[in-house]
Amino acid sequence: MSLAKVTQVKGLALAVPGDDIDTDRIIPARFLRCVTFDGLGEHAFRDERTGPDGLERPHPMNSAQAARIAAAKQGVMVVGFNFGCGSSREHAPQSLWRFGFTAFVGGSFAEIFFGNSTTLGVPCLTLSKDDLAECDAFVRANPEVELTVDVQNLVVTAGAKSWKASIAASARDGLINGKWDPIADLLEGAPAVDQTAGTLAYVVGK
């Protein structure tokens, strides 16, 4: 299985502020009533974007900037700390990815969200607290400037600005080598898998 090498992602950026944004907020549970991920993009952040009265609420995802990212199917979401906490639903990164986001930059990411995104080939890069604040402010002030998320060199740049970024080494390795979906590697290990299985009493039925 050959996958694209994700060495860098370039695109317009949207700041979605707040810490501890959970996956129930990213994709409300009622949209999990489905047997495919198709069509999830339009429901990303649905209950933050639309009030109980059905009217649009002020939210970054309702902005013209978000619409541009959706049209380009390419863009960077700049988030806070512990983004994607809560439920393990892959529907969350799936919905944002299908909306058009192809990278995340934030203070920290919940582990399952991070893993789910990486497996989609969507990098989640972490900035220091101060750098994140600066990046966030820059993105808001300069919506027309593209952000470059450089996974290879671990840096986020926008215009003349740049911030040092980090990501788990294994995720970086997978992304830049086009091995972000581990299935090929895992399948390759099949003989060793059978060997391990044979050593586990509960697996062999004892």
Next chain:
Amino acid sequence: MAKTLFQKVWEAHTVRQLPNGQTQLFIGTHLIHEVTSPQAFGMLRDLGLKVKYPQRTFATVDHIVPTNELKEPYSDPIAQEMIEALRKNTKDFGIRFFDTNTGTQGIVHMVGPEQGITQPGTTIACGDSHTATHGAFGAIAFGIGTTQVRDVLATQTLALSALKVRRIEVNGQLSPGVYAKDVILHIIRVLGVNGGIGYAYEYAGTTFDGFSLEERMTVCNMSIEGGARCGYVNPDQKTFDYIKGKPYAPKAADWDAAVARWASFASDAGCRYDDVVKFNAAEIRPTVTWGITPGQAIFIDEKMPALETLNAADRATAEDAYKHMKLAPDTAIKGTKVDVCFLGSCTNGRISDLREVAKYLKGRKVSPNVKAIVVPGSQLTAIQAVHEGLDKIYIEAGFEWRGAGCSMCLAMNPDKLVGDQLCASSSNRNFKGRQGSQTGRTILMSPLMVAAAAITGQVTDAREVFTV
């Protein structure tokens, strides 16, 4: 060298090192449900792959099952489609399905232990973040995404990096009216909702030694609310006794060897932990959340925090929380009017929870202003409860007695909050919109505190309502 349970289980299940430095880890037990598995089966078919060890995956249906509707087709056609997809997928691939007509269906984290599938020293994965529940048995159990569900189906392995281990020791006796739920809410309050990122939590100490397996499950269940992907308690005699005789428990001839093996997985004395945190059980009081993250919690007799006392980052979340909850900083939470009471979920929907509350509920009545529902987490729990006559006590008190499922823990079935209703809930998440209404409000607490709220119609201290 002295090792933690985590290290021992990890080593026993390591298949090999992957090129990216991660470990290919064998997943001995895979649990699936209707929400996060259909896309995984779809990917499997797209890739032309088979299920590698069909006998090591077990399925049930829980999230979308209506708890007041037994007959199919369900009134929600999407729910019907999802249950049928799971029936087809499990049939096509030869996977055991604990379906609704078997008397064994239930919340996935209850079915595993009830069947004796959940065992010490094993690895367990499920496309559900509360999989750490199974850690109560000394298993390394964690939630995974849908693509990883595909990985386990196709290869019985996952690509993972090892976690650090934080030992959380709780010592001493809990006061009357204080429960395992209060212990975990307190731990999350102190260590924070992201304090566990990168860690497996090892829960230990005399309080845990004294806990039943069901109490241990309540704590392990909410590890993820503290940011820890996995949490466990070292296996002991109580663990072995709980498993004995369950359908998937080792048979008599294999039993002694199994127990010896299980016991050998417990963390060694003198092993090194990446972090150790200690709590005194006597200091923990009944705990309730006041905000929109499980870490925004206080003891029932405390005031909610004044904004000035919080650091800048916490303050922003708190302001958002107060606005959503329609509560005021620096005031008491006691006395807050409650509209709905929900007793159930994989945190607190077990037989011991139902028994404990029933003990105090006899002769009491739910407030006329409250809708109270009790939802056994599994069919086996429901059958046992009815056998003991617990259902009558609840119905007599004014609770609605429901069928097994996730129910009002999340908004995927007909049990939902309406408008800005406030729910006293024994579940695990108080996120905005979690219980089905965008403006709905959730206060997490122990089952007995839920019962006290049901009777008085307000958030209250169960120790003042009942003689504990």
